Structures are given as C-alpha cells and as structure tokens.
Amino acid sequence: MNNLFEIKKLNMHYPVVDGLIGNIKGYVYALNNVDLDIKENEILGLVGESGSGKSTLGNCILKLITPTSGEVYFNNEDILLKSKKELKEFRKKAQLIFQNPYMSLDPRMKIYEILKEPFIVNGIKDKKVIDEKIKKIVELIGMQEEILQRYPHEFSGGQRQRIAIARAIILNPQFVVADEPVSALDVSIQAQIVNLLLDLKKHLNLTMLFISHDLSVVKYISDRIAVMYLGEIVEICAKEELFCNHKHPYTEALLNAVPIVSNECKTKKIILSGDLPSPQNPPKGCKFHTRCPYVMPKCKIEHPELKETTSGHCVRCFLVENNT
Ligand code: SF4
Helix, strand or coil: CCCCEEEEEEEEEEEEEECCCEEEEEEEEEEEEEEEEECCCCCEEEEEECCCCHHHHHHHCCCCCCCCCEEEEECCHCCCCCCCHHHHHHHHHHHEECCCCCCCCCCCCHHHHHHHHHHCCCCCHHHHHHHHHHHHHHHHCCCCCHHHHHHHHHCCCCHHHHHHHHHHHHCCCCCCEEEEECCCCHHHHHHHHHHHHHHHHHCCCEEEEECCCCHHHHHHHHHHHEEEEECCCEEEEEEEHHHCCCCCHHHHHHHHHHHHHHHCCCCCCCCCCCCCCCCCCCCCCCCCCCCCCCCCHHCCCCCCCEEEEEEEEEECCHHHHHHH
C-alpha cells in the first residue's frame, strides 16, 4: 500500500509566556520529532493517555495549527509549505470529525444549511448538485430526508454525530481525522457510530486517523495502531501484533488497564503507576523511565530511538534493542 501521509520530524512546542512581562519562560513539548506514515485506505488507530499529544498530532497534520517544525507530506506534497489557496483545496480532501457532536453543529442552523455550508465555502453554488449530494449523504449515514428541515437540538447524541460525520465527508475527502468520535456518546450508541465509520471507509475508500483513549474501540476499528507517550510514538505495528506481541512496557501497561483486551493474550502484568509527567518538563533520557518497571541506568540518560524490530513493527525501548 502507498503512503497517503508521510510525517517527518514533526515538532509542536507551545511557548509558555510570562503573564506580566510577556517573556517566554518555557515550552510545552506537545510533539517531539514524530515520524509516522499513514497508508492509503487504512485506519490507523492512535492511542495514549490524555495529554500524550494525540489531538495535537491530528490538528497539525490537517494544518489546523501550524507545527513548530517538521514536514507533513500528503500525496507527496508538503502541506506545511502550501499557500492559503492550496490549503483550501487540501481541506476538501482532508477533514476532521470532532469529539463532541453537541458542540460541533451550529444550533441556529437547520441540518440542510449545515450540510450545504461546505459547498458554499468552496464556491460550489449549483443547487441541483448540492441537493443531490445532500440526499445521497443522508442516505449513506442511515437517516431520512426529513431531518434536513430540523435543528440539531431535535436529535440524540448518536444522530448528531451521524450528521457531523455527513458534513465531514460530504465533499468526498480522501482522509479523515476522527478525534475521539465516540467518547461523548452512550456505550450503546458507540458501536453504531464505529460501524458507520467502517462502512464509510469501505464505500468511499477513506483513509482515517482514529484517535481514542479507548483500546477496545481502537482494536475493533483499526488496521494498525500507534501508541503515543509524552509527544512521541513509542510503538507502532499491525493491530493483531500490538495486542498479542507488543514490546513496549507502556503498551503493556495500557493493555493491562483494559481487562477485556488483556485477557485474550498471555501478557506480563504491568500496572501503570503515577501520572503522566508534565510535557513542559519531560523526563530526560527515555520519557517513560519515571514509570517503567524495567528501568535501567542507561534509560535515565539516553533517549531511545524508534527502531524497526520486525517488519512493520517499530518500538522505542532499550530492552527491545538489547534483545534484537
Ligand atoms: Fe523502560 Fe528503559 Fe524501555 Fe524506557 S527504554 S521503556 S525506561 S526499559
């Protein structure tokens, strides 16, 4: 499979400004030298604790925020170098599904207006073309045409998320970032939305970055999974490999926190202790060393690289390097 995205040495360091004087007194190191490929037509799951940098990565690769440095190639073109006009074209092809369907739909607009808006923003005015497309998309998300004359508050959370997904895909994007798209929904509704995303991927040949802290959801939907810790990718591989042959202690600890997932394969039982260190003052050496039960003296001084251990399975840990 070809790569749709190639992300190279991506950094996002937010300055922390002194309130009174306005001097920069430090940085929040949200992303640190992230290298990542997203293959055409795959769903790449991105997991990690809250504050690990997952959403920042999603926002940077859509250029909704401008990273401090790095390269983000989409179809072999660096989107960070694109002009305003070129970015508008890119945004037709790469969209975002928000976490909270209660916040992402304008309560003053009827659903028809909400779904029409992306066409107007992109200069498409032909009413016949717009109406036909809206009709098709409403069918695709499993809803009836009569919703078009209603307002967002008339719908449940799951229905609103269907409408938000419809708006994100109405211009036929190649790529979607789904940022915790089911975490604000009832558990009973989550499976319906995840199945809808899988159907859409199949019908529209979508490529997706699926961000979630919920490993059981990620396991269900993803082809490959990347694990993030304090702004770095620490492990990435195929889904099956991650659940039964993971190699990074942090991945192990995350899996152990989800009994349904961890019971399926015989794994070592690491319990994650303590909180995620501050990204403003990350630990030196291996960023996980303050919580790792296997920490060695070297881990506190040297920073491990992300290395391929077997084909397509990359890990950032000295333990693995010692065993290969
Ligand atoms: Fe643990 Fe050391 Fe591996 Fe980091 S490099 S995960 S501290 S064993």
